[in-house]
Amino acid sequence: MSRTAPRICPLCEATCGLTLTIGDRGEVTAARGDRDDVFSRGYICPKGVSFGQVDSDPDRLPGPLLRRPGTPPGRPAAPAGWDEAFGAVSAALRPLIERHGPDAVGVVLGNPNVHTVAGALYPPVLLRTLGTRNLFTASTVDQMPKHVSCGLLFGDPLAIPVPDLDRTDHLLLIGANPLASNGSLCTAPDFPGRLRALRRRGGRLTVVDPRRTRTARLADRHVAIRPGTDALLLAALVQVLFAEDLVRPGPSAAHLTGLDTLRTALAGYTPEAVAPACEVTPEEIRAMARELAAAPAAAVYGRVGASTVEFGTLTNWLVDVANVLTGNLDRPGGAMFPLSATAPAPRPAGPGKGFALGRWRSRAGGHPEVKGEFPLAALAEEIDTPGEDRIRALIVIGANPVLSAPDGDRLDRALAGLEFMVSVDPYLNETSRHAHVVLPPPPPSRSPHFDFALNALAVRNQVRYTRPAVPPEPGRPAESEILARLVLCAGGTPDAGPETVDATVTDGLLRKAAADPHSPVHGRNPADLAARLTGQDGAERRLDAMLRLGPYGDGFGARPDGLSLRRVLDHPHGIDLGPLTPRLPEVLRTRSGRIELCPEPVMRDLERLRRSRDRRPDGLVLVGRRHLRSNNSWLHNVPALRGGTNRCTLQIHPRDAARLGLADGAAARVEGAGGQLRVPVEITDAVRPGVVSLPHGWGHDRPGTRLTVAAAEPGVNVNQLLDGTLRDPLAGTAVLNAFPVRVGPLPAS
Ligand SMILES: Nc1nc2c(c(=O)[nH]1)N[C@H]1C(S)=C(S)[C@@H](COP(=O)(O)OP(=O)(O)OC[C@H]3O[C@@H](n4cnc5c(=O)[nH]c(N)nc54)[C@H](O)[C@@H]3O)O[C@H]1N2
Ligand SMILES: Nc1nc2c(c(=O)[nH]1)N[C@H]1C(S)=C(S)[C@@H](COP(=O)(O)OP(=O)(O)OC[C@H]3O[C@@H](n4cnc5c(=O)[nH]c(N)nc54)[C@H](O)[C@@H]3O)O[C@H]1N2
Ligand code: SF4
Ligand SMILES: [Mo]
Numbered sequence: 001m002s003r004t005a006p007r008i009c010p011l012c013e014a015t016c017g018l019t020l021t022i023g024d025r026g027e028v029t030a031a032r033g034d035r036d037d038v039f040s041r042g043y044i045c046p047k048g049v050s051f052g053q054v055d056s057d058p059d060r061l062p063g064p065l066l067r068r069p070g071t072p073p074g075r076p077a078a079p080a081g082w083d084e085a086f087g088a089v090s091a092a093l094r095p096l097i098e099r100h101g102p103d104a105v106g107v108v109l110g111n112p113n114v115h116t117v118a119g120a121l122y123p124p125v126l127l128r129t130l131g132t133r134n135l136f137t138a139s140t141v142d143q144m145p146k147h148v149s150c151g152l153l154f155g156d157p158l159a160i161p162v163p164d165l166d167r168t169d170h171l172l173l174i175g176a177n178p179l180a181s182n183g184s185l186c187t188a189p190d191f192p193g194r195l196r197a198l199r200r201r202g203g204r205l206t207v208v209d210p211r212r213t214r215t216a217r218l219a220d221r222h223v224a225i226r227p228g229t230d231a232l233l234l235a236a237l238v239q240v241l242f243a244e245d246l247v248r249p250g251p252s253a254a255h256l257t258g259l260d261t262l263r264t265a266l267a268g269y270t271p272e273a274v275a276p277a278c279e280v281t282p283e284e285i286r287a288m289a290r291e292l293a294a295a296p297a298a299a300v301y302g303r304v305g306a307s308t309v310e311f312g313t314l315t316n317w318l319v320d321v322a323n324v325l326t327g328n329l330d331r332p333g334g335a336m337f338p339l340s341a342t343a344p345a346p347r348p349a350g351p352g353k354g355f356a357l358g359r360w361r362s363r364a365g366g367h368p369e370v371k372g373e374f375p376l377a378a379l380a381e382e383i384d385t386p387g388e389d390r391i392r393a394l395i396v397i398g399a400n401p402v403l404s405a406p407d408g409d410r411l412d413r414a415l416a417g418l419e420f421m422v423s424v425d426p427y428l429n430e431t432s433r434h435a436h437v438v439l440p441p442p443p444p445s446r447s448p449h450f451d452f453a454l455n456a457l458a459v460r461n462q463v464r465y466t467r468p469a470v471p472p473e474p475g476r477p478a479e480s481e482i483l484a485r486l487v488l489c490a491g492g493t494p495d496a497g498p499e500t501v502d503a504t505v506t507d508g509l510l511r512k513a514a515a516d517p518h519s520p521v522h523g524r525n526p527a528d529l530a531a532r533l534t535g536q537d538g539a540e541r542r543l544d545a546m547l548r549l550g551p552y553g554d555g556f557g558a559r560p561d562g563l564s565l566r567r568v569l570d571h572p573h574g575i576d577l578g579p580l581t582p583r584l585p586e587v588l589r590t591r592s593g594r595i596e597l598c599p600e601p602v603m604r605d606l607e608r609l610r611r612s613r614d615r616r617p618d619g620l621v622l623v624g625r626r627h628l629r630s631n632n633s634w635l636h637n638v639p640a641l642r643g644g645t646n647r648c649t650l651q652i653h654p655r656d657a658a659r660l661g662l663a664d665g666a667a668a669r670v671e672g673a674g675g676q677l678r679v680p681v682e683i684t685d686a687v688r689p690g691v692v693s694l695p696h697g698w699g700h701d702r703p704g705t706r707l708t709v710a711a712a713e714p715g716v717n718v719n720q721l722l723d724g725t726l727r728d729p730l731a732g733t734a735v736l737n738a739f740p741v742r743v744g745p746l747p748a749s
Pocket of ligand 4: 111
């Protein structure tokens, strides 16, 4: 007898509610969109449809792998029991820390941590326990510029405004392709449908992208900009707002500082001055500024193509500067701050601690920390640069930096030289093949789901939680338990129960709340509060505590109709918490208590932008692309998601192909600062002249992995074209888009 169970999809940021069909043996036989889901209303994409294949991939590791002492290098790790595996972690970590100090252990966190309960709850505890400063995450190959610009503007790197998609009249979308990605830093199930609805209600969509993407094809206006020049374009757009007296800050007006400084700083960025670099006409830039200013409500939104570029932080800063100046920040239909159910309850407005950059530096490269992290592109050098205080051991959780970060070959060699490495990963892949211990989490059907991170970026406030759709396999720990046990290993108490980790965190949270005069539980006894928590494990009790103390919470009885875990469990399709609401000035945490339009680090970086204004296009630049049936590096092993147009090809404009003597389907040589690749050519006018495009996450041809399907058609690793030295200096984020390459036919052999 089959049955159905709800499960929020963990495969992208859209967080669609799915209905899984589950067979006798606990296998997922089908997945469809949950029509009753309060947020996704039945939407599903081809990745969600393939949930069963993703979940039951025979290459998923059934249990730990361990490289026992004496195993020759290059020989794969062998199956081991869970206790033996954790024993090996514990035996390796503590002595290393005692001998060489906490920074000898590095931590690498990848993208899937924003899609798991465990990834939200345990890495912060692990880092505190280790006390290491060597943290590297996917943020520095992704959205760190947004954290930095929001940190500087609003005082909180997590205060990220999202376009109020369902109510806007005008969306200016820069370097994002939600028809393939389903959206990012803007959680919106059925993003494509929401864009179509915008057009239907008479709104306008402008897309700035060097490729004519599926999203661009939906737009009223497509601006095929020269890659890497969006900061110049936006600076000119803002200059036009000032010059044509279109600045109307609206809701932000009472909370601004730096407006006059901004006007002066950007005065030289006239449309005429930037047009040659952007290869966009001055008329078009003026029209974009006027349309933005004229719309009753509008939002500017930039994503990966606006972030992993040379001026990523400046671009992201200008995105929100444009939102502020047109009165769209914090306005319904503009760019608004979501308020998730597990956020700390809002506090009275007032000055905060602000956001500081570069509080410490990395050992080998001297890179400034950003949000407590060093650039992922600098991981290899922190391992392979000799020195007593180098990174000797690595804890890698859900990350595949050998493919996702620049110069995978160097990182590959560095990982091979580590004294110890543990990977928490379902696969033996390009990165985890170096681990001495691999700890595989259960598949998604057997894991719970709650969007701690993504609900804070959602276009509608709502809350949903799904318990594992299929009971855990006996003897196999949940990912939460795996990470809790890693915390215990790191702290030197490997034999304590994993639930003690949660109890300690919960205790701290409740004590803090009880001592906080603004909390609904002020003055209450933390032990009494703890005794009232419900949940079937430590992770659930932590979720209960966060929900009850959060902005919609029941305050442990203070607001009887408020949220708790029990209440959320009673609503398997979620609880709608309403449209986004204005949050100024309460969100602001700058030292001035205001929106600081001209933060000093940004002002200094403008000099670099000014110099780029006079650069003239010269040679080809490479940009990335995503495919709807792919997800970074780890879905190429799922047969249903392969094939068709989902291929690792070099897209090039017909004019460039003719000039270079490249034929469609033939192999080309692509060369960058970090190396060269040989890749099939795909001639298409969907990329503009001067630009070539390669997707990332491919290159599954290294030995010692277990990716049977992916290895059969491995593709090439685009990030091998990079040497890791190109970064946005403010955010430490790697330049993965708009970097120079040389392309030519393969020499006849
Ligand atoms: N050239 C170029 N490079 C890029 C990008 C680009 O656009 N162009 N995009 C960048 C971006 S935006 C990102 S976010 C990064 C992503 O970079 P990474 O996070 O390093 O890569 P992913 O491929 O997302 O997968 C990480 C790992 O998580 C594992 N995994 C899957 N599910 C789970 C799970 O439930 N638990 C655990 N513990 N592990 C799991 C997978 O097997 C895989 O090994 O790549 C970046 N790299
Ligand atoms: N199907 C699928 N969905 C995904 C992922 C995936 O790999 N596959 N990855 C997930 C992750 S981790 C993330 S972060 C999101 C990313 O979500 P998006 O940012 O929407 O993803 P991309 O498709 O990379 O879109 C970036 C766009 O920027 C354009 N671009 C490149 N350089 C420039 C430039 O200099 N200027 C401008 N204006 N545009 C430029 C590219 O042509 C591309 O169309 O997607 C998520 N969803
Ligand atoms: S859009 Fe994203 S969340 Fe929705 S079904 Fe597809 S992969 Fe899953
Ligand atoms: Mo990402």
